[in-house]
Amino acid sequence: MPNVRPGEKPEIARLPLFREMQEEQRERIFSGSFLQVFPPQLTLFELGQHPDFLHVLIDGLVELYATSAGRDTTMRIVEPVTSFILAAVVTDMPYLMSARTLTSSRILLVPAALVREVVKQDCALMQATMRELALAYRDMVRALTDMKLRQSAERLGNLLLQQERRQGGNGAVQLKAEKRLLASLLGMTPENLSRAFAVLGQHGLEVDGAQVRFTDQAALEAFSRPDPVKDDD
Structure with a gap:
């Protein structure tokens, strides 16, 4: 080396x-x-x-x-x-x-x-x-x-809100890892992750492959209950 x-x-x-x-x-x-x-x-x-x-x-x-x-x-x-x-x-x-x-x-x-x-x-x-x-x-x-206090769809929503801030705060997220890894990270099966995405689709989220877009961020935050204490990302 x-x-x-x-x-x-x-x-x-x-x-x-x-x-x-x-x-x-x-x-x-x-x-x-x-x-x-x-x-x-x-x-x-x-x-x-x-x-x-x-x-x-x-x-x-x-x-x-x-x-x-x-x-x-x-x-x-x-x-x-x-x-x-x-x-x-x-x-x-x-x-x-x-x-x-x-x-x-x-x-x-x-x-x-x-x-x-x-x-x-x-x-x-x-x-x-x-x-x-x-x-x-x-x-x-x-x-x-997150694991102890949130249901699966809430955990996913909270993670996406964090990533949106880190990726520029423009109302969109580019998923960088495969969805099976995202499911594992959140303590879900791939099937549960798909259901969680479907639930979030009723609360201001659109998904197209690895592209995620917030159509109603206020509704997504109300459902996902993001952390009240935020670090500087």
Whole structure:
């Protein structure tokens, strides 16, 4: 794997995790890291493995999933630009999830031991690491609350409202993952997901393949009951 090339350094230096670091420490990260393109459907690591690298998704799409008794479920669909799974790297403990690419993905690989070493020496990286871990915790709380307090159609509606904000707030959503993965992420069967889309069709939603359009956003919000506390997406 090639090290980070000089032409790639400015792009990586702008990433939230690294942009406030001391230049000397950032160069240490660059000197030990690799930027690689992975093909679709490639397993990056598996549940129970020890983390050798911190993965930072630059371009593409990655699925985090858990497996038990021959079944698996989607835990998160990772979009650029973000790291995964930072908690395992910081604690030097085995992964609780597996990861695979969904599309061709460009990923920065930072040696886990190097991350732990530099975090101790660079206050800005430590603060950025704490922020990413805190945001991941908030995402987990939201997902757990969603699963416990909302019915399937409400969970789908709430997710689409979140995605609409993140994709520009123009009343439309482009589904980036297959619907079977979306169903797994929301704790549904594909059949239940289809029924949930049908229910939302009565509350201001139109679906055409991977394109989703809000025809009555107020009605969709009234039905889906979006989170009253919103983070900066």
